[in-house]
Amino acid sequence: MAEFLIGLGIMAGLWVVVGVARNKQLRVPLWGWFLTVIGFGYATFVVMTILAFYREEQYQAILTMGALMAFPGLVLGVFLYRFAFTQAPKSRSETLKQ
């Protein structure tokens, strides 16, 4: 059940990211989407690991391993936000209309 909910949460997260990119009309390069999918895969891995530690009652491991494993994810997130999910430069016609 927990695994199902985690899968659902991750899919919902990906859905939200796609939605936001559309609404804000962001032009995300292909490598950006590729890294995003990898990032979500990694997030699944981290959450599943934390769940397993929880089931093993290793609460210290949740904190230390969780923090350790979350760090690369955070770096990837910031990188994608900064360089992949950026506002597309306005096209020439749009600029002329103004």
Added chain:
Amino acid sequence: MFKNEVDRRKFMQALGIGAAAAGMGVSIPQVVAQSKDGNPIVEDKSQYGKFLVEKLINGDYPYQIDPKILGQPGSASPDRKVFEPFEVPEETKEFFRPASVLDRERLVEKGGKVPNFTRLDYAFKDASWWCHNEARGVFPWYTENGGTQELGERSRPNWRNLPPWDPQDIEMSWHDASLAMKRAACFYGASQAGVAELNHLWIYAQNSEPIEEPHQRPADQQETEIDPRRYFPNAASGPQTRSRQRYIPRDLNRVIVMLFEEDYHAIANSYGRLASAAVGIAYSRMAFTASTLARFINHLGWRAIASGNGEGLSVPMAIDAGLGQLGRNGILITPKYGPRVRIAKVFTDMPLVADSPIDFGVDQFCQVCMLCADHCPSLSITKGGKTWDGLCPRNNPGVYKWYVQTDSCNAFNDFSCSNCKKVCPFNKPNNFWLHRLIRRTILARSRSLDKVMVSLDQMSGYGRDLQAADFWKLNPCQTITGREPV
């Protein structure tokens, strides 16, 4: 001589194949690669958990001996000066007092309320030993009339006067018969079993059949008095006279070695009484299982002698039977249960097919991991390198290994401590995919990778104490074992 080299490239391929196959949920071939020495690297979930194991099929062993130094080991025999003076650590000094003093203090003076040593914990521990102590006749060490004195007689098959069983009668090979004996061992209660050709070097000197004829020792060696209470303070019997002629006949050239897993949570209570209960119940299972298996073999018309700790060294026999390797803590490390096992054996002349010894990277891992040495309350485990010489009179020099100060270990807390099992990184349940994933990397024998794993293990808080009060609150049937999750 064993060369501990694995072809890294092939190993990585094996790792990849195994991980991919495991991820897809498909079964993978048992032999996944070959080592540089031509030994197969195998994966066998039921035997080795998720470890990749190198099978030493070329007559190699995962240890080195110097035949010029190595003699037959002595056991706790009365003519040896068993306890030499040793350094007692200041922090744990109180635990070196005699058992009777410790027990009285905890149970009477403090009203049985000392955490981890309450009356509940004590009663639990003593009860777990009951079957072993009552049935100690099944272990020759303890038999009233001199135990091993009658080994030759006791081992003789006499069931319905039938000739020795031949597996070919029912179209079985001796290989199948060996499998059947291991199956029987597990049916009777062992967690795992293996077969080795018996190396009589591991038999205690006083249980070893003299090579010269007649099979008599000089008169002054024939009888001796032994007081079991000297070694086992709770032993029921007083001094006994034992003949020194007891021996394992040399034609008993096979040994079936059995492992008995100890409870993960109870061992985590070390050095509280619950850890001793885990040890005690394993001994009780050993007594029942080893004697029943010996009886089974007798009924098949072959000779068999059941043995617990007596008669010979269990650890090297278990290594020879392919059940594990020796760790820095001086005990057997198994792939599936780590160091959390007890060992019993049955000597027999049934011509069983021996298993190959294994190597799954323990030696290299122990070189960088010091956790057991760091957590040993009696300072019995060395932080240094391996040596050929022992540290105390009870050590048997001539094996290149980490020797353990057994005197100080035994004197600590009335023989009751399992810290070196509790903290060992190999002591992990087999129920978590991350442990299984890490197990697959151990055979890479990479110092840096091993160091990272030891650090992560510590950071994650493994090997911590479990208070007895918390143990008693666990779900009654909750257990984390090395067994595959059902």
